[in-house]
Amino acid sequence: MTDIETLHRWTAHITYRRDAGDETRQHSFEEIEQLHDIVERGPNFYAIKSIVIVPNGRCEPMTIEQAERA
Numbered sequence: 001m002t003d004i005e006t007l008h009r010w011t012a013h014i015t016y017r018r019d020a021g022d023e024t025r026q027h028s029f030e031e032i033e034q035l036h037d038i039v040e041r042g043p044n045f046y047a048i049k050s051i052v053i054v055p056n057g058r059c060e061p062m063t064i065e066q067a068e069r070a
Helices: 003-007 035-038 066-069
Strands: 010-016 024-027 048-056
Touching: 010 035, 024 035, 035 048
Parallel strands: none
Antiparallel strands: 010 024, 010 048
16 A cells, blocks of 8 residues: 555545456545546446445544444
8 A cells, every 4th residue: 555545545446347358447535425526537437347445444443333332
């Protein structure tokens, strides 16, 4: 993980279909609503095979119950 990636809360791995085979691009962003703009900027929406969103690990992981107690 690079320093730039650790500054953002989320990482999305977007896999696109290409004639020569699938291509995965990684995007790092702070707010989940920013993913909309990333997808809309392209490539074409219909070329998307999958989107996997993961937290970058900037914050300590917790359970749902821990979050409810906080």
